[in-house]
Amino acid sequence: MTDSAPFLVAACQTVSGTHVEANLAAAGRLVAEAAAQGAKLVALPEYFCLMGASDDDKVRVREPFDAAAPAGPIQRFLSETAAKHGIWLVGGTVPLAADDPAKVLNTTLVYGPDGAVAARYDKIHLFGFRKGEESYDESRTIVAGEPQPAVFDAPFGRVGLSICYDLRFPELFRAMGDVGLIVLPAAFTHTTGSAHWEVLLRARAVENQCYVLASAQGGKHENGRRTWGHSMLIDPWGNIVSVKPEGEGIAIGAIDLKLIEATRGNLPALRHRRM
Numbered sequence: 001m002t003d004s005a006p007f008l009v010a011a012c013q014t015v016s017g018t019h020v021e022a023n024l025a026a027a028g029r030l031v032a033e034a035a036a037q038g039a040k041l042v043a044l045p046e047y048f049c050l051m052g053a054s055d056d057d058k059v060r061v062r063e064p065f066d067a068a069a070p071a072g073p074i075q076r077f078l079s080e081t082a083a084k085h086g087i088w089l090v091g092g093t094v095p096l097a098a099d100d101p102a103k104v105l106n107t108t109l110v111y112g113p114d115g116a117v118a119a120r121y122d123k124i125h126l127f128g129f130r131k132g133e134e135s136y137d138e139s140r141t142i143v144a145g146e147p148q149p150a151v152f153d154a155p156f157g158r159v160g161l162s163i164c165y166d167l168r169f170p171e172l173f174r175a176m177g178d179v180g181l182i183v184l185p186a187a188f189t190h191t192t193g194s195a196h197w198e199v200l201l202r203a204r205a206v207e208n209q210c211y212v213l214a215s216a217q218g219g220k221h222e223n224g225r226r227t228w229g230h231s232m233l234i235d236p237w238g239n240i241v242s243v244k245p246e247g248e249g250i251a252i253g254a255i256d257l258k259l260i261e262a263t264r265g266n267l268p269a270l271r272h273r274r275m
């Protein structure tokens, strides 16, 4: 059963720093702002709890995962914040302990309005990029998740989970099935984001005929990195419903299940698939 009334969702945009406690406080303020405006589902960006001075810092703050009881301050924050506001909270991302003690899983944990874990997604595709002075290699400190899609059912329909660099791999989104909303916590670089972010997000919304909610890091970080921001909600026709270009804040907008139905009815591309 899904509730067909339009409902509000929000993407929080942070400029996270090198201290977990301060980052959680900033995230808490943004979630409270989104909930006060009526958002029923709120997404946080990738690395919302830490943009470390070095890549290894996330290994230092890793937490074991426990679905039954939050096993560390980051999971406790997510569970308590979801329950406090009675919302679905997409906590992307949390550094979870991996078998290799020198690495983490880069994981989105979703908490329901009761504060319990509703879904988990370990980032599958690990970012690598080199150009001039810029160099990123997530595989140095992150273990890739098993290549399988993660979805969960909320009262307003099925939601698919993905993280940042995953956006460049359309086959992951197709494997989610016909979800009504894709959520993508991200920390796109300023260089790659200015070139590719919007076009990739709108392509995923158009080809899957669903909403896309992207919650990003956006600004100049304490660690010297610069991220693109432009957190946004996109509708199934590819229109940008709401966007937060730079700095801390939220992008909030309504999801209308009737628009998903109408888009798929008018242009039945999903039904026309032959492979």
Ligand SMILES: NC(=O)CCC(=O)C(=O)O
Pocket: 046, 126, 127, 163, 164, 165, 166, 168, 186, 187, 188, 189, 192, 193
């Ligand atoms: N953290 C990431 O996955 C960054 C991805 C990115 O910037 C890209 O261009 O892709």
